[in-house]
Amino acid sequence: MLVVAALGGNALARPGEPLDAAHQHEGVRRAAEALAAIARQHDLVVTHGNGPQVGLLALQGAAYEKVETYPLDVLGAQTEGMIGYMIEQELGNLMPFERPFATLLTMIEVDANDPAFKNPTKFIGPVYAKEEADRLAAEKQWVFKQDGDKWRRVVPSPQPQRIFELRAIQWLLEHNTVVIAAGGGGIPTMYEPGANRKLVGVECVIDKDLATELLARELHADLLVILTDADAVYVDWGKPSQKAIRRAGPDAPGTQRGGHSQGPDRQHRLAGRAHRLRRQEPRRDVAD
Numbered sequence: 001m002l003v004v005a006a007l008g009g010n011a012l013a014r015p016g017e018p019l020d021a022a023h024q025h026e027g028v029r030r031a032a033e034a035l036a037a038i039a040r041q042h043d044l045v046v047t048h049g050n051g052p053q054v055g056l057l058a059l060q061g062a063a064y065e066k067v068e069t070y071p072l073d074v075l076g077a078q079t080e081g082m083i084g085y086m087i088e089q090e091l092g093n094l095m096p097f098e099r100p101f102a103t104l105l106t107m108i109e110v111d112a113n114d115p116a117f118k119n120p121t122k123f124i125g126p127v128y129a130k131e132e133a134d135r136l137a138a139e140k141q142w143v144f145k146q147d148g149d150k151w152r153r154v155v156p157s158p159q160p161q162r163i164f165e166l167r168a169i170q171w172l173l174e175h176n177t178v179v180i181a182a183g184g185g186g187i188p189t190m191y192e193p194g195a196n197r198k199l200v201g202v203e204c205v206i207d208k209d210l211a212t213e214l215l216a217r218e219l220h221a222d223l224l225v226i227l228t229d230a231d232a233v234y235v236d237w238g239k240p241s242q243k244a245i246r247r248a249g250p251d252a253p254g255t256q257r258g259g260h261s262q263g264p265d266r267q268h269r270l271a272g273r274a275h276r277l278r279r280q281e282p283r284r285d286v287a288d
Contacts (some may be wrong), residue, residue: 001223002173003038005215007031008209008228012083015127019056028086031227035087036094039178045169046221047212048089050079050184054205055125055153056113062140073188073201080105080183087180100177107164108186108206108214112193114158122157122205156204160186160211161263166218173219185211234279 001248008235012027013019038044038117061069070078092101120143127150130138133245137144144151163169165181172179192198209226232244253286 001041002045002219002221003223003225004045004047004212004219004221005035005225005227006212007046007087008208008226012018012048013052013094016069017053019126022085022273023027024053025090025144028083028090032087032094032248034227035091037245039091039095039099041130042174043173043196045173045179045181045215045221046091047182047208047215048077048083048180048184049208051122051124051205052126054184055078055082058153060216067256071201071203073203076184076187076205079107080187081212084180084251086264091178095178096137097222100175101180102177103180103183104165104168104172104174106158106182106186107189107199108182108211109162109164110188110190110202110206112159112190112203114156115157120154120156121145122155122207123152124155124205127152157207158188158204160206160214163215163218164189166215169215182208182211182215184208244269 003021008111012031013024014027017023035044035046035204040263054072057075057078060230061067061075061283081103088101088103123145127147128144130151133144133151136142142153143200163182163186169179185208188202188204188206190202191198192200212226213224214271233248234242234244236242258287
C-alpha cells in the first residue's frame with residue numbers, strides 16, 4: 001500500500017517553541033516514531049509544512065541589509081532541504097539501514113492569474129503581538145493577519161497545478177525508497193508569460209495540504225494522512241458552541257483546525273479531493 005503523509009509545520013515546531021535546530025530535531029523525532037511504523041510495512045511519501053521556518057529565514061535575511069532578502073521560492077527550497085534532512089536522519093535512525101531515503105526538491109506550477117495573488121492568506125513565520133506586527137508591517141511592507149490571539153505575516157497561496165518531479169518520485173518508489181517531497185507545498189514556479197517555456201520562481205507559498213493532495217492523487221496513493229498538532233477539526237472554534245468534527249465529506253461546513261481558520265471554500269476542496277482519492281483507480285506503475 002502507498003501512504004502519503006503530510007506533517008504540519010507546527011507539528012515539527014510547536015507554537016511558542018524556539019525555532020532553533022535542536023527543537024526542530026525533537027519535533028521531527030516525535031513524528032518519525034509514528035512514520036516508522038508505516039514505513040516498515042508500506043511504501044511511504046512524506047510531505048511537510050514550512051510556515052514557521054520560511055518566515056524565520058525571511059526575517060533573518062531582512063536583518064542583513066547588505067543583500068536583498070531571498071524570494072520565497074528560494075527560501076522554500078532551503079526549507080525543503082533543511083527539513084528533509086532532519087526527517088531522513090530521524091526516520092533513518094528507526095529504520096533498517098538497507099532502506100533508502102531521498103529528499104527531493106519539488107517544483108510545483110501555479111497560475112499567474114490565480115486570485116490568491118490579490119488576497120494573501122497563508123500564514124508564515126512566528127507569531128507577534130499587535131504592536132510588533134504593526135511595526136514590521138510599516139518597516140518591511142509585509143501584510144499581517146490575526147492568528148488566534150496573535151498576529152502573523154501572510155503571503156499569497158495560489159492553487160497547485162502540476163508537480164514537475166512526479167516521474168522522479170514514481171521511480172524512487174519503484175525502488176523501495178522512502179521519499180520526502182513537496183515540502184512546504186513545493187517550490188512555487190510558473191512559465192513566464194510571453195516567454196518560450198521559461199520556468200521562473202514565484203513570490204508565494206503553496207498550501208501544503210493542497211499540494212499533498214495533488215501529489216497523492218497523481219501517485220494513485222491508497223491513503224492520504226494529514227498530521228498536525230491539533231487534536232481535531234472544529235466548527236465555531238473558540239466559542240461555547242465549538243464542536244469537534246471527527247468525520248466529514250465533500251459537503252462539510254466551514255471548519256477550523258486547532259484555531260487556524262479553514263474556511264468553507266478550502267475545506268470543500270480538500271474534502272472533495274479526498275473523496276476522489278478514495279474512489280480513484282488502483283496505482284499504476286511508471287511503465288504504464
